[in-house]
Amino acid sequence: MITPKTAGEPGVTADARGFALRSPEGTAYRVDIDTDVLSPANPILADYFAGRRVLVFVGPTVDRLYGARLRAYLEARLARGSWSMHRIRSGERHKTLASVEEICATAKKHRLDRQGVMLAVGGGITADLVGFAAAMYARGIDYVKVNTTLVGQVDVGVGVKTGVNAYGSKNMLGAYHPAVGSLNDPGFLRSLPVREIRCGLGEIVKMAVIKDAALFGTLAAHPLLFQDTVSSRQREDYVLRTAMELMLVELCGNLRERSLARLVDFGHTFGPIIEVASGHRIAHGESVAIDMAISSHVARLLGILDVAECQRIVSLLCALGLPVFDPAICTLDLMRAALHSAWDRRGRRLHLVVPDRVGSAVFIDDLKDLPDDLLAAALDSLARDAVDRPMTGVAQ
Incomplete structure (x- = not known):
């Protein structure tokens, strides 16, 4: 899938450790996949710090689950006095500019200089907050992400966008600021609630529908991936690596969104308002799923997507336990x-991404x-799906 690159040539390169991206404009960063990243015997995380001062930020859940291991790792691998660890608030209601300012204030208090590094350990919200703070602090310093959720590993962890919610809109304020390193350990996924796994699967379905019919087939055949103890680790590795690779390749040529027509915005046109209007009762991955279902029915009604393919997409979302209507x-x-x-x-163009078949998509x-009559018909179809199909509706 990835075309081999010569040194310094723009593109995405895969290796045993993960992926390296170099955009045409020169931005370069890595996305790594490894196991036991918090084991003191594993140098992969510490290698990113190279003797610099480090401020580590974690949310309450990550602190509870992994705080002791993270502190032990830092004590073993970094020089005494070169790092400090700080707990920040998590959840969409705390994804605000005020939270970013608190992170910057902490950095100032601890005299983090322009050669310092911020480390975010957690899910997408933690990564967004710390990434935005790193973009602002001293006009921009390095940061590293350790992504502990499935959404974080296949979506937030591979891109360069940071942001916070503001003025009633999702991610209204933010910056393009790539992490110098993004570490993904599948072991973290074992501690996730089922709902969070399903949200991550929603983002993987997005990539499968627009880019990869084989990945779609794997998800359809194995809807309990990452959720049961008998799932094939080899199959899960394939799904993770494929989703990451697809996203990286799609992002690479348009990293800072000079073009606003992006296939990776599938699920992200209706989704933001669904999420915000629900008061975040509907989680991000769930809003993406509902959006994909609406967009698929819109494509069907326009004659872009045939009935059978539309039903395959909606059926997969339902089989994964994701909502298709609220x-x-x-x-x-x-x-x-x-x-x-x-x-x-x-920019006064809709750029609504809709599938024309599984593995391919176009823009409206x-x-x-x-x-209005077409949109109403799509919603009516989904309302029926929500009654007729199992495992639909948003978890409370």
Whole structure:
């Protein structure tokens, strides 16, 4: 899938440890996959610090589950007095500019200099907060991510965007600031609640639908991946690496979104308003799933996607335990508002990503191509799906 590159040539290169990306504009970073990254015998994390001062930030859950191991690792691998560890608030309600300012204030208090490094250990929210703080502090310093959730490993952990919620909008403020390293240990996934695994699977479905029919087939055949003790580790490794690789390759040529038409925005047109309007009762991966289901039915009604392929996509989402509809949020008014918000945000072009078959997708660019009666019909179809299919509806 990845074309071999010569040294310094733009593109994505795979190796036994993970992936290296170099964008056409020169930005370069790594995404690593390793086991036991918090074992003192494993140097992969400490190698990124090279004697520099490090401020480590974790959320409450990660501190409870892994705090002792992380401190033991840092004590074993880094010089005494060269690091400190800090607990930050997590959850969407704390994904704010105020939280970023608190991280920067902590860095200032501990006299972190411009050669220092911030380390984020946690899920996507922790990575977003620390990444944005690193982009702002002293006009930009290095940071490293250790991604402990499935969403973090296949989505947030492979990109360069950081951000916080503001003015009633998802990720309204932020920066493009790549981490110098992004570490992904599948072992962290064993401690995740099922709902968080399903949210990560939603992001993997996104990549499968737009880019890779074989990955889609694997998910359909093994809907309990990462959720049971008999799942094949080899198969899970294939799914993780393939999802990461697909995302990296898709991002590489447009890392800072000079083009606003992006296939990886599948699931992210209706999704942000679904998530925010629910007061984050609907989690990010769930909002992506609902968006993909709506977009698939829109494509069906426009004659872009045939009925059988549409049903395959919706059926997979349901089989994975993801919602495809929420009656309180999936109203015509709100979904129309989502389209207008995307139209404004994307430079007066809709760039709605819809599948034309499993493994391929196209764009709908004009609002006039999505009249109210068509959008209402798509929502009606999904309302029926939510009644007729098992494992639908948002977890409370």
